[in-house]
Amino acid sequence: MKITAALARGARQALAVTELELDEPRDDEVLVRVVASGICRTDIDVRDGYLPTPTPVVLGHEGSGVVVRVGRLVRQFAPGDHVVMSMGSCGVCPSCQVGMPAYCVQHVPLNFMGSRPDGSVCMHEHGERVHSHFFSQSSHASFTVAHQSSLVKVADDVDLRWLGPLACGVMTGAGGVINTLKPEAGTSIVIFGAGTVGLSALMASKIVACSRRIVVDNKPERLALARELGATDTILATADADVAAQVRALTDGLGAHNAFESSGVKSVIGAALTAIRERGTCVITGVLPQGSVVEFDAWQLLRGRTVRGSVMGDCLPSQFIPRLVEFYRQGQLPLEKISRLYPLADINQAIEDGISGAVVKAIVVMPHPDASTTQDYHDRTQQSF
DSSP: OEEEEEEEOSTTOOOEEEEEEEOOOOTTEEEEEEEEEEOOHHHHHHHTTOSOOOSSEEOOSSEEEEEEEEOTTOOSOOTTOEEEEOOOOOSOSHHHHTTOGGGOTTHHHHHHSSSOTTSOOSEEETTEEEBOOGGGTOOSBSEEEEEGGGEEEEOTTSOGGGTGGGGTHHHHHHHIIIIIIOOOTTOEEEEEOOSHHHHHHHHHHHHTTOSEEEEEESOHHHHHHHHHTTOSEEEEOOTTOOHHHHHHHHTTTTOEEEEEEOSOOHHHHHHHHHTEEEEEEEEEOSOOOTTOOOOOOHHHHHTTOEEEEOSGGGOOHHHHHHHHHHHHHTTSSOGGGTEEEEEGGGHHHHHHHHHHTSOSEEEEEOOOTTOOSSTTHHHHHHHHO
């Protein structure tokens, strides 16, 4: 079938919104009509050639949509199901067996190599291969074929346009707090970075009743949004600011019980460790290039502090994403306040707005003028642009 997709042809080139040919799903795959898909920093890093995914490729790994057709071995999904598409996993390795698919031993080949495990693809342009199955989905397209391991069924009465980022950015932030840090009610947390991940961590810290919620960022407008979303205190990070000292001043001179680092900046990671109290925990989610070295005072660790990483929120998407949907339904995770919708035709502007910081989370909405599964979908989408 013919689809419309955003195609990354080469490093640092604008994406080309073009027509491609999509193959039928295999036995363990699902054909999905994509409603919307978020733009994540990982998509941009692949576009710019910083990650090993081959081109040309259709990116997108925060997709939401409606199941159209399923392969003959698929039992958990049926046509008409509303789904969020997350990461692919093997399902059988030790990490998958304990509900930690982000640490799957096949994580890189299943999510970053732009093909099925056997090297085949499901998208073509004029008969030539287009790399697909990015995070087992390649959701920057009007329709896609996704592996069943990446799909999560969600309630069909919730607006799908906002739900795609639950699959990565929101899940990473909220899960990093709820699943990794597991802060006790009444404790304090300092969050470094007020992007999608950091603001999702903030909203989650309010859900789990952290009493003092401090957000640090270098953009005043992001700090204003953080206050709107529940920050009790904000700190503007300037070149000469002693952020750790300011955190200690807000927490009885001891430092925060927990720190959540989402910036991926070496100096910020060091400040996050310094900002927690003895026996406190610092979780790192910001991505640094492999081989990066972060220096800090070893005395900080000797005094009972813990530093640990967290990938994709340390969660099992099939269980955690429905929880996030319920938080959204209850108004505890107001995704609209951190997101902006763009038509697929404007995906390059959406990317630039994300890079510049003009928008926290850009979401592209796919063109479906004849969509019949949700009758008012097209009208509501057009009203948003």
